[in-house]
Amino acid sequence: MARLESIVRPFQTTDFSPGRTTPQGAVPVAETLLVEIGKVGQVTTFQGSFSLTTTVYMDQKAKEISRETSVKRVTNPDDETQFVDVERIDKLVTTFGSGKDYQKTESTFNNKDSTS
Numbered sequence: 001m002a003r004l005e006s007i008v009r010p011f012q013t014t015d016f017s018p019g020r021t022t023p024q025g026a027v028p029v030a031e032t033l034l035v036e037i038g039k040v041g042q043v044t045t046f047q048g049s050f051s052l053t054t055t056v057y058m059d060q061k062a063k064e065i066s067r068e069t070s071v072k073r074v075t076n077p078d079d080e081t082q083f084v085d086v087e088r089i090d091k092l093v094t095t096f097g098s099g100k101d102y103q104k105t106e107s108t109f110n111n112k113d114s115t116s
Contacts, residue, residue, distance in 0.1 A: 062094040062105070072113065 068091040076082035088111045096103045 062096040065093040065095055065104075067092045070111065072111070 067089055069087050070090050072086045072088055074084050074086055089109055090111060091109070092105075092107045094105050094107075096105070
């Protein structure tokens with residue numbers, strides 16, 4: 001499935017994981033972390049917890065400026081009358097932010113014509 005996602009959304013980053021649902025009434029419990037450093041008889045023990053929250057605002061989305069595409073026809077090897085035309089992105093230009101945080105990104109995708 002991950003391979004299909006990279007074909008459909010080649011611009012999508014992979015550093016995310018889908019959200020998890022917690023059954024109603026159940027509260028997720030954090031595991032206790034115990035770290036011991038040192039030699040036998042001379043051990044320092046640390047106990048603690050860590051929490052991180054990140055907020056991303058919708059106005060921080062990249063804006064698409066332009067795109068260049070090409071059409072690839074994929075046919076059924078057993079029946080040439082069965083096919084689908086796939087529009088592929090060849091080049092994508094986006095901008096993000098303004099002022100000193102302004103970024104312009106030009107992405108060129110190497111769409112190889114393979115038979116596999």
